[in-house]
Amino acid sequence: MSKIIVAHSPDADDIFMYYALYFGWISSKIKFSNIALDIESLNKGALESKYLITAISFGLYPFITDNYVLLNTAMSFGDGYGPKLIKKKNKILKRNFKVALSGEYTTNAMIFKMKYKDARIIYKNFLEIEQSVLNGEVDAGVLIHESILNFDSNLEVEANLFDIWLDLAKESLPLPLGGMALSRSIPLLRACECEEVLQESVRIAVENKQILSRMLKNLVRVNESELETYLNMYANKNSISLSQTQEKALDTLFKIGFEGGIYKDLIKTKDHLIPKDYKNLRFS
Secondary structure, three states, rough: OOOEEEEEEOOOOHHHHHHHHHOOOOOOOOOOEEOOOOOOHHHHHOOOOOOOOOEHHHHHHHHHHOOOEEOOOOOEEEEOOOEEEEEOOOOOOOOOOOEEEEOOOHHHHHHHHHOOOOOOEOOOHHHHHHHHHHHOOOOEEEEHHHHOOOOOOOOOEEEEEEHHHHHHHHHOOEEEEEEEEOOOOOHHHHHHHHHHHHHHHHHHHHHHHHHHHHHOOOOOOOOOOHHHHHHHHHHHHHHOOOOHHHHHHHHHHHHHHHHHHOOOOOOOOOEEEOOOOOHHHHHH
């Protein structure tokens, strides 16, 4: 098989989780290369089965189950934090306020739509949302990625989407934001190997965070202090392997979307993961 392209976003946590592999810290028979695109482009690419391995918004996954499995690693959850709905200071939002979101299939768009059913939505590259609010093109916008750490002082937070998530989930669970999906066209044994390599990349990155962070400082959009804060939030020991709590959170997300009419089918996360015991059974 030729090189497998891993498509990921240009935000710091995705770069961090992939680049241990990029720098050659992991030995693998499989050859990987990478491409960095904004999350909306990645989601649309997944709808077209464009990449064999791709970062996606978890909110997209029920739309691509026929073509992709979820990987058991390299995921980001918000635990007490997440995307922020921002507006100009002291602005009162009307019921049908105009808002900029980072993509139709993002998790934050799904959560937003469940809460603000009358809002008028436009979609923007996530890097353009803050300025769209400042120049009055929209009344509000949902900031994601590193933008939640440092935005213009003329703006304020109207709502934290993590709080909306808790209201929808009706229990305390981390907010599923993004993960990695692998094409079902890859043979199962090779898929297992891909997952193992990517999981090792995340593990090594987390265990060598200080070294890798220094190597990445010219590739990300935040300063050293913000990078540390951001990685602690979205690329940490909980990103290495999907936990039972995270699986329950994903199931809850999919259930909320199904009951809200966003998804046509109700899916369970465990049915869409690579079987962990396949390799052992294959060679037993």
